[in-house]
Amino acid sequence: MKPAWETRFPNWRGDLFTLALLVIVLFPFVWIIQLSFRAKADIFDSAILFAPTLENYRALWQGNFALSFVNSIISATSATALAMIVGVPAAFALSRASFRGAHRIGLWILVTRMAPPVAFTIPLFIVFRYLELHDTRTGLVIIYLTFSLAFVIWMMKPFFDAVPRELEEAAAIDGCGTWKTFLTITLPLTGPGLAATAVLCFIGAWNDFFFALILTRTHASTAPVAIVGFMQYVGWEWGRMAAAGTLVMMPVVLFSIVVRKYLVHGLAAGSIKG
Amino acid sequence: MSVVRLEGVWKRFGNVVAVREVDLQLPRGGLTVLLGPSGCGKTTTLRMIAGLESVSEGRILIADREVTHLDPKDRNIAMVFQNYALYPHKSVRENLGFGLKIRGVPAAEIESRVASASRLLGLSELLERRPKQLSGGQMQRVALGRAIVRDAEVFLLDEPLSNLDAKLRVQMREEIYKLHRRISKSMIYVTHDQVEAMTLADQIVIMRDGRVQQVGSPLEIFDRPANVYVAGFIGSPEMNLLDLRATGGTLKSRACTVQGERLRGLVEGTTLKVGIRPDHVEVLADSASASATGWLDVEVVEHLGTTTLLVGPFDDQRLRVLTGRASVRPGDRLPVRLPADRLHLFDSGTGLRIEEPSSLKKRSPG
Amino acid sequence: MVYPGAVAQPWTERRDRELVWGLVPALIMLASLTAGPIAYLWLTSLTPLNLAQPATQWNFDQPLANYASMFGDPRFANSVVVQVKLSIASVVLQLLCGLGVALLLHPNTKIRTVARSGMLVPMVLPPIVVGITWLALFTVDISPIHRLFAWIGLPFGPLLTNPSTALWAVVFAGTWQHFPFAMLMSLAALQMVPEGPIEAARIDGASRFQVFWHVRLPFIAPTLVVAGLFILIDSVKAFPLLYIMTDGGPGEVTEVTNYYVYRQVFTFSLWGYGSAIAVLMMIAVFLLSYLIDRITRRNDGAWA
Incomplete structure (x- = not known):
């Protein structure tokens, strides 16, 4: 027993x-x-217990980090919004249309998703020089669209595939046109998918380091790039780096708990870049 | 007075022909059932009438107006889908009223039409619910209600009962029957279930491989199947189909002979497909075998309660016989008679029904 | 009932035409953001472009010079070797860890359900945070790992500045970050293994390992292949961890191809040469994507 x-x-x-x-x-x-949360003096101390302090966060607030943080929020949010507005109808069209070439477009999107960022950065860097988009949030948003647009289309299409066609046929008989059906019937039914896609798209842009490193200097530099700035002093500011790192990862961790269910699909799409 | 007319309608999907040269006239106010096995083209035909599939060739008219190339919304039709296609994010009330709202019908009128339709269908208590909170039968009613509220010229129903369990299906079948009598709308109803077709239809259209096999009232089709396929498809248990040879005014196989007045006119020496329904085969009392057509070697005895189905070799073919309660056992050898006036004769090459000499027409079986 | 070709022909051509309008803006944007730049990248790869010398921009005198010079470039050859090491190690380690953890978490107990979510954390973290975290953990004077090993009597020196360990330290951090992806894919695949054959095998007296080897593994193998391809592609794009933890060093021992291109272009301003290598990387990634597309088309939806 x-x-x-x-x-x-x-x-x-x-x-x-x-x-x-x-x-x-x-x-x-x-x-x-x-x-x-460790004071400068405690960082090299091996004691598990220590007196927590907000000193590192305060230092961040007084420095330029706040601006970078705002830059991150604005560019990631704008890129997400734009990618959703353009990508969601495109995903629907790809899901429903019977025209030839739909599969080729799909493969192109997959390749875009997979392409090494450096391949886009080289030409866009040169173009941005002429367009004076260097070190601007606009420039960042544009380059984020190279991956977030493809991601939104790739992520949303299966959600649309899952909506029964009969619903749209019923709406067509009820008198809705193609895009009115999309807005009144199909879109509301993909609500959770839309939310998950937006969140993952945001995380993808938020987590970006490579593009921001190359295309920004001071005005538009994002939070991840700002963290690297702390590495350049003699006797690295571990406390501040940790505090900045914590601030940068918190939204991401919270968001991904919310959309946990959809992570499998979203990560297959590779929204979170390494 | 046909409400829907199809003239030489074809549907091709690439190289596959789904519907070939269908001509149909569907009477106003009637309930027409398109009946056939999966893949026979019945649903495609319905979807072409709805405008959900394009027509490859031919014309479709609704209420004498050509609609072949019109959008679904401009055809004045309503449709009930197999999976109901209720909008999951809208309440029953919104589902019922959506078609009117889109068409800009004033709110007050929507309200009153939704109210009367839901009274008719017993949905008044459920108007604020979402489709998820409804039972299968209730969802079915909402789907019907959506069509009723629209007051369209024609109702199209695509296998509306196939998602329900057996008991509910019988109940909903009766409701649709009563509903049709009450609102006397023209309905086109697609199903693969012959019982649904027989019980509901004013007119049945039997389809196979994209072609119409026969059009007629349920009893016409049952009594005078136009070809071997229809004969085998309609009726349960299935009609027996035997290969017999016309010889000297009788029909013969190796060890059986069917005699009868009406067989005189047959062309000597031709082989025919001869159909007879299992309940029309007579089991003769023992040894009164003078009038027997042949002998049935019983292999299978199925007691169905009121009736008994006997199956086994009959000469070199197989025969199903439906009798009343009988104490027959497998292995028994029974004399049976195939009454000549109950036979359905088909050309064994074309499968088409052989029309009888006019003098015998009145004695058609049934 | 199923009607042939049911995929998409409702009210047909007109609807298709209307749908195209939803696709047009996205296609224009995709074309200008991806196809355009890629074409430009290819053109650049045919020139000796140096932004300090504008005359070099459209100089197509020796279009294949950049491609030719790759063959005589030992540092490029080194970057490919490093890339292959990093890729193979990443694929193998991430698949093994991911599958192992998935097998552990597959049974439905409360603790394991919670753990399934908890294990995902490393994957969603910004790579830069992963970078500084592991940089700190590999820094001798603050890292608890170093302290722990010193305490049990097995002290070791800094890994990131040691040429023979630097790459493996980065691979280790990368595996920590990415194994949840292989875990998620494995879990999803494991959940779809039918119970029937597993029970039949148990009744036949198969051991746990035999059940895994003969029933589960063959069933989830296609998913693992796809996951492996994804990991491979991601490893080609490796950058943030290298940038933070080693900056390609010491020497060039962690300088993968991607990093080498970055150096050539943004440090040495050899735009033409960097573009040529990037073009080759694009081709490799295209082939891998095509492979994924083919495989997933065959086992429709097994992984997504």
Whole structure:
């Protein structure tokens, strides 16, 4: 006869192992957060307990980091909004249309998604020089569209595929035109998909480092680029880097908990770039 | 007085021909059933009438107006889909009123038409619910209600009962029957279920491989199937179809002979497909075998309650016989008679029904 | 009932024409943002472009010079070798870790359901944050890892400045960041393995490992292949971790092709040469995407 607790948790060995593994995997994440609350003097101290301080955050606020943070918010939000406005109808059209070439467009989008960013950066850098888009948020938004537009189309199409065609046929008989049907019937039914797509698209732009590193200097530099700035002083400011890192990752972590269910699909689409 | 007319309508999907040369006239106010197995083109035909599929060739007229190239919304039709196609994010009330709202009907009129349709269908209590909160039968009613509210010229129903369980299906079948009598709308109803077709239809159109096989009232089709296919498709248990040879005014196979007045005119020596419904085969009392056509070697005995189905070799073919309750056992050998006036004769080459000599027409089986 | 070609011909040509209008803006944007730049990239790769010397911009005198010079460039050859090492190690480690964790988390217990979400955290973190986190964890004087190993008597020196360990330290951090992707794909595939064959195998007396090897693995193999291809493509784009943790060094031991292009163009201003290498990378990525497209088309939707 097994003890009562063992019948209640028949998989306790695996569960225990799972917990241990989870702690190990999440350790770097938790560790960098706690580092951000350490005073300068405590950073090299190995004691687990320390007096938490907001000194690092205060320093960030007084420096230029706030501007970079705002830049990040504005450029990621604008890129997401634009990509959604243009990409969602396109995804619907691809899902419903029977014209030839739809599959080729799909493959093109996949390639765009997969292409190394440097391949777009070289030509766009030169073009931006002429258009004076260097170190501007507009320039950033434009270059973010190279991946977010393709991502939105790629992500939304299956959601539209899942809406039964009969609903649109019923609406056609009821008197709706093609795009009115889209707005009144199809779009409301893909609500969760829209939300997940927007969130993942935002995360993709928010997480960008490469484009912002190359195309911005001071005015439009984003939060991830600003963090790198802290590495350039002698005796790196670990506390400030950790605090900035924590600020940058918090929205992303919160958002992804919200759209957890759709991560599988979204990540296959590679919205989160490495 | 046809409300819908199809003239030489074809539908091709690439190289596949889904519907070939269909001519139909559907009477106003009647319920026409398009009946056939999956892939016979019945749903495609319905969708072409609705305007959801383009017509490859031919013309479609609704209320004497050509609609072949019109949009679905301009054809004055309403459709009930197999999966109901209720808008999941709209309440029952909004689902019912959507078609009117889109057409700019004033709110007060929408209100009153929704109210009367929902009274008719017993939906008044459910108007604020979402489709998800409805049972299958209720969803079915809302789908019907959406058509009623629109008051369209023709109602198109695409296998409307196939998503319901068996018991509910019978119940909804009766409701559709009563509804049709009450609102006397022209309806076109697609199904693969012959019982639905027989019970509901004023007119049945049987289709196969994209072609119309026969058009007629349920009993016409049952009594005078136009070809071997229809004969085998309609009726349960299935009609027996035997290969017999016309010989000296009788029909013969190796060890059986059917005699009868009406067989005299047959061309000597031709082989015919001879159909007879299982309940028309007579099992003779033992040894009274003088009038017997042949012998049935019983292999399978199915007790169906009121009736008994006997199946087994009959000469070198197979025969199904439906009798009343009988204490027959597998292995028994029974004398049976195929009454000549119950036979359906078909050309074994073309499969078409052989029309009988005029003198015998009045004695048609049934 | 199923009617042939049901995919898309409702009220037909007109609707198709209306749908095209939804596609046009996206196509124009995609063309100007991707096709245009790629064409420009290709043109640039045929010139010795140097932004300091404007005359070099449209100089097509020796169109294949950049491509030819790749062959005589040991640093390029080195970058390819580093790339291959990084890619193979990433694919193998991420698949193994992802599949292993997926097998652990596959049973539905409360703790494991929660853990499935928790494990995703590394994947969504901004790469830059992953970079500084691991840079800190590989820095001897603040890292608890170094302290732990020193405490148990196995101290080791800085990994990132040691040429023989730097690349593997970066791969390690990358695996931490990306293994949840392989885990998610494996979990999704495992959930679709039918119970029937598994139970049949158990009744036949197969051990746990045999059930995995003979029933589960063959079933999820196509998904793993696709996941592997995705990881491979991502590894070709590796940049932020390298930038933060090693800057391609020490020497050139962590300088992958992508990083080499970045250096050539944005440090040495060799735009033409960098473009030529980028063109080759595009071709490689195109071939891999095509492969993914073919495979997923065959096992429709198995992974998405």
